[in-house]
Amino acid sequence: MNSKWFAVIGTGLLVYLLKLIGASIPEEIVSHPRFVRIANLIPAALLSALVATQSLAIKTHLTIDHRIGGVIVAFFALLAKAPLPVAIILGALTSALIYRFA
Amino acid sequence: MSVASVRRDSLGLSLIVGSYGIAFGASATADHFSPWQACFLSLIAFSGASQFATIGVVAAGGSPINAIIAAGLLGFRNTLYGLRVAPIMKANKWKKLLVAHLTIDESTGIALAQENEKESRLGFWITGFGVFVFWNIATLFGALGAKALGNPAAWGLDAAVPSAFLGLLWFRIKDSRSRFVAVSAFIVALLLTPITGSGIPIISTSVLAVIFGWRENNKAVGNTLESADNE
Numbered sequence: 388m389n390s391k392w393f394a395v396i397g398t399g400l401l402v403y404l405l406k407l408i409g410a411s412i413p414e415e416i417v418s419h420p421r422f423v424r425i426a427n428l429i430p431a432a433l434l435s436a437l438v439a440t441q442s443l444a445i446k447t448h449l450t451i452d453h454r455i456g457g458v459i460v461a462f463f464a465l466l467a468k469a470p471l472p473v474a475i476i477l478g479a480l481t482s483a484l485i486y487r488f489a
Numbered sequence: 490m491s492v493a494s495v496r497r498d499s500l501g502l503s504l505i506v507g508s509y510g511i512a513f514g515a516s517a518t519a520d521h522f523s524p525w526q527a528c529f530l531s532l533i534a535f536s537g538a539s540q541f542a543t544i545g546v547v548a549a550g551g552s553p554i555n556a557i558i559a560a561g562l563l564g565f566r567n568t569l570y571g572l573r574v575a576p577i578m579k580a581n582k583w584k585k586l587l588v589a590h591l592t593i594d595e596s597t598g599i600a601l602a603q604e605n606e607k608e609s610r611l612g613f614w615i616t617g618f619g620v621f622v623f624w625n626i627a628t629l630f631g632a633l634g635a636k637a638l639g640n641p642a643a644w645g646l647d648a649a650v651p652s653a654f655l656g657l658l659w660f661r662i663k664d665s666r667s668r669f670v671a672v673s674a675f676i677v678a679l680l681l682t683p684i685t686g687s688g689i690p691i692i693s694t695s696v697l698a699v700i701f702g703w704r705e706n707n708k709a710v711g712n713t714l715e716s717a718d719n720e
Contacts, residue, residue, distance in 0.1 A: 394553035395526045398543040399533030401557055402564035403590060406536075409571020410580070410589040418572065421703065426569055428670050428698035429562050430538060434658035435671035436678035436694040437545045437559075441651035444682045446550040457648025461655055471656040475512050475649050482648030 453489065457482025495608045499599055499615035506595050507623020509653075513540055514631025516650040519641035520548035524632035531628040535621060536593055538657050539564040542691070545650065551688015558692050570597040577609050591617025670701050 442458040443449055461478030469477070510531060517527035522544055530540040539560035546556035571592045577600060580588045596617035603609040641647050662668045674694035681690035 397557040409568035425702035432674040435674040461652035478652030479645030479649040483645030
């Protein structure tokens with residue numbers, strides 16, 4: 388089994404297990420306010436880190452290339468309250484143009 | 490709200506959110522995952538942010554374990570949703586397996602927005618099933634479509650992936666504390682990238698959530714943010 392399948396199957400099982408735990412245990416166990424607060428902040432941290440590494444890094448080195456141009460355009464599209472698909476498409480278009488002509 | 494409006498809202502939301510599966514399928518292909526792998530994730534994991542995280546971490550050169558941890562950290566919010574949704578759904582042992590699978594941002598959001606439990610259950614089932622069906626169909630089309638296009642960079646697909654992350658992030662940074670965490674995580678991840686192995690910078694940033702979420706009113710964060718908000 389290659390590493391991609393390992394990641395895919397592991398993710399599938401773990402993410403489902405997390406859902407099942409939530410549906411199966413009494414609410415009091417993990418409803419401490421601090422716990423909930425931290426849990427709610429985790430997506431903000433991880434998603435932001437993913438934006439950073441996917442747009443400015445190749446493996447372990449940092450680089451500025453066509454991708455960040457696209458992401459900046461997507462950022463302003465979202466800021467202008469564009470729907471998510473529109474923002475993604477504008478980001479992709481920009482990046483493709485920079486890739487093609489720069 | 491009436492039963493009819495619950496139906497309408499749930500179906501509308503399912504269609505919109507489900508269609509984002511195209512972006513996931515295309516991103517998975519851009520990150521060199523096969524359409525089978527993309528579909529497997531949409532069928533079994535069925536949680537957008539976690540799925541994107543797995544392909545993102547692996548594409549960044551991270552180990553599968555790193556990818557699974559990142560997906561788990563993002564998927565943990567579904568555990569919290571389950572705590573709130575399960576009592577409303579009044580599911581028996583077997584039904585619970587299904588309720589758990591369909592517990593995602595949208596089904597939970599719709600369920601908790603209703604005025605009575607009957608409408609909550611209806612909204613949960615329609616939204617859960619609806620997103621599941623549309624998301625999976627869209628994943629397949631996105632993956633096959635992107636495969637047919639060829640070089641991901643030429644079509645901007647390599648920028649579509651971080652743009653999609655940005656979009657997912659966007660809806661989770663409505664308050665100043667989460668915005669502060671997001672900006673710090675962005676910087677920390679970049680600073681760690683040349684130092685640690687790939688994938689590590691991403692999961693390390695969950696420490697920031699612990700630091701800034703520890704206190705109810707974090708003074709240091711509050712002051713910095715006030716000046717930022719005034720800009």
